[in-house]
Amino acid sequence: MRAVRYTGAGAAAEVTELVEAAEPVPGADEVLIRVGAVGLNPVDVKIRAAGVDFGSIEYSPLPGWDVAGEVVAVGAAVDTPAPGDAVYGLARFPRAAHTLAELVAVPAADLATAPAAWSVAQRGGAPLAVLTAWHALEAAGLTGDASGRRVLVLGGAGGVGHLAVQVAKARGAYVVATASPAKHAVLAELGADETVDYRDQAALAALAPVDVVLSTVDEGVPPLGAVGEGTAVVTITGFPEGAEEALRAAGASTVERIMVRADGPALAEVAALADAGRLTVLVDTELPLAEVVAAQERLETGRVTGKVVVTLP
Numbered sequence: 001m002r003a004v005r006y007t008g009a010g011a012a013a014e015v016t017e018l019v020e021a022a023e024p025v026p027g028a029d030e031v032l033i034r035v036g037a038v039g040l041n042p043v044d045v046k047i048r049a050a051g052v053d054f055g056s057i058e059y060s061p062l063p064g065w066d067v068a069g070e071v072v073a074v075g076a077a078v079d080t081p082a083p084g085d086a087v088y089g090l091a092r093f094p095r096a097a098h099t100l101a102e103l104v105a106v107p108a109a110d111l112a113t114a115p116a117a118w119s120v121a122q123r124g125g126a127p128l129a130v131l132t133a134w135h136a137l138e139a140a141g142l143t144g145d146a147s148g149r150r151v152l153v154l155g156g157a158g159g160v161g162h163l164a165v166q167v168a169k170a171r172g173a174y175v176v177a178t179a180s181p182a183k184h185a186v187l188a189e190l191g192a193d194e195t196v197d198y199r200d201q202a203a204l205a206a207l208a209p210v211d212v213v214l215s216t217v218d219e220g221v222p223p224l225g226a227v228g229e230g231t232a233v234v235t236i237t238g239f240p241e242g243a244e245e246a247l248r249a250a251g252a253s254t255v256e257r258i259m260v261r262a263d264g265p266a267l268a269e270v271a272a273l274a275d276a277g278r279l280t281v282l283v284d285t286e287l288p289l290a291e292v293v294a295a296q297e298r299l300e301t302g303r304v305t306g307k308v309v310v311t312l313p
């Protein structure tokens with residue numbers, strides 16, 4: 001089978017190659033998937049460039065964590081899914097998973113039935129990003145009916161951000177999102193109640209306090225005016241030095257960095273939202289496996305709206 005392999009640390013064009021690899025054999029609690037699509041995420045390019053573990057995230061010369069495709073075989077201990085089922089998932093994260101290949105063996109617990117309403121590219125692009133949004137909002141206490149609560153998403157048009165906007169909105173929250181003006185119309189279509197130019201300091205300073213802040217941008221710090229008594233501030237990237245103390249001084253009750261984890265049951269809930277027409281995935285770029293270098297380079301521009309996805313026939 002074809003698979004992507006890194007020859008070392010460095011730029012995508014210098015260290016990425018397609019190779020022939022042995023087909024995996026599923027273990028007792030695993031599922032063998034014929035891969036249809038794999039989403040790329042910032043961690044994918046960061047770990048490739050460094051060539052070493054990224055914190056607790058395991059580096060491997062055989063990359064990939066997101067996956068969507070068709071089940072072709074199951075282990076002896078697996079009842080569901082079954083061969084022929086369309087599934088999607090975040091495999092093994094933060095351990096190496098090797099999903100950028102034609103076939104991959106994945107723990108059954110990491111998978112869910114794929115949303116019928118989504119294309120294969122959307123299914124492959126969603127798992128890491130939507131679970132990051134899901135777990136971040138969960139950490140901020142935004143679960144169940146969030147009617148009347150205000151949520152600020154920094155980086156609302158990115159891979160995680162555009163999904164966080166929709167999940168928060170599906171739970172009934174009033175959602176404010178930051179993005180460049182060119183992306184405001186897209187965010188409004190996704191349900192954002194307000195959109196703010198992330199470079200407009202006056203507009204940011206005028207934001208009223210919110211209940212939840214989710215930062216999806218590197219060292220993104222919310223305007224302190226948006227942080228009031230009891231605001232939960234969650235980041236997926238980290239804060240610059242001194243920011244946590246300033247946020248707590250402004251009244252934040254929670255200041256936390258979270259990391260996503262494999263979570264099949266949450267993806268089943270995501271699929272229900274998708275099939276009810278309440279959640280979609282924006283695919284910025286869709287390229288075949290042979291163009292995986294171009295896909296990584298597109299992601300590294302930092303100008304992506306939604307997800308970059310690698311597809312397989």
